[in-house]
Structures are given as structure tokens and as C-alpha cells.
Amino acid sequence: MHIPQCPKCGSQKVIKSGVVNNRQRFHCKKCSYYFTVNKIGKKIDDYYVIKALQLYLEGVSLREIERLLGVSHVSVMNWVRKYNIKAPERYDYRPTYKILNHQELQDFISNPANMGGSGMLITELGDKFMLIKWERFKD
Numbered sequence: 001m002h003i004p005q006c007p008k009c010g011s012q013k014v015i016k017s018g019v020v021n022n023r024q025r026f027h028c029k030k031c032s033y034y035f036t037v038n039k040i041g042k043k044i045d046d047y048y049v050i051k052a053l054q055l056y057l058e059g060v061s062l063r064e065i066e067r068l069l070g071v072s073h074v075s076v077m078n079w080v081r082k083y084n085i086k087a088p089e090r091y092d093y094r095p096t097y098k099i100l101n102h103q104e105l106q107d108f109i110s111n112p113a114n115m116g117g118s119g120m121l122i123t124e125l126g127d128k129f130m131l132i133k134w135e136r137f138k139d
């Protein structure tokens, strides 16, 4: 694991000093300051769990979520079970999604024809944006 700098004095003479609330605690040998850092892996996991469950609720299939987010459909299924997520059983609409950079997103939204008669969800995805769109408000 990467040993961070002391946030107080900037020293790298830092040693591990136990785990508090699932966060690694460190002790600075120079100024005696104690601090904790988030476990980075856990943070990324949570990010993708939420994204995956959002997509699942929008009717995107597990295989499609796997392709979009790069997490296995088995993981997504486990999260659905773990959090007891129940998606509506029947969708009259099928979501479509695009991965856009910031400029492409602006171009898309600036065209009123793209915005009518539908629901949409824009979510950050790495350095791009994912736009999920479905024809929810059409008869």
C-alpha cells in the first residue's frame, strides 16, 4: 500500500498505526500527528455499485451494464441482491445510452429535438459522461 505524506507537516516519515473505521491510520514520526486515509479501492467500488444499480433500475440488462461499466454481470447481480433492489417488471420503453465527452454532451443538449418527449439521466463516467435516454413520456 502507498504510504502518504503527513497532511500537517508534509513529512514522509509516516508509519502505519492501526485501522480505524475501516480506514488505515498513520502516525507521523516527525510531528506526531495521527491521520487516516480512505482506502481508495473501496471508494471506486462504491462509485460503480451506485452507477450499476442506477442502470439496473432504468431497465438496462446486466450484460449491457457489464459492457458499459466494465464490471462483471455477476458482480452487478450480487449488488442487486445485496441491496435488495427491485426494478419494475415491465418496461414499455427501452433505454438507449451514449458515452459522450463534454463537448459532445453540449452539442447533444443544445439541440431541442434531442430533449423532447423523453426522460434522461446524465452521469459522470470517468472522464466522460453517460447519457441514458428513454422515451418515457411518449404514448
Ligand SMILES: [Zn+2]
Pocket (backbone or CB within 6 Å): 006, 007, 008, 009, 010, 011, 028, 029, 030, 031, 032, 033
Ligand atoms: Zn507530520
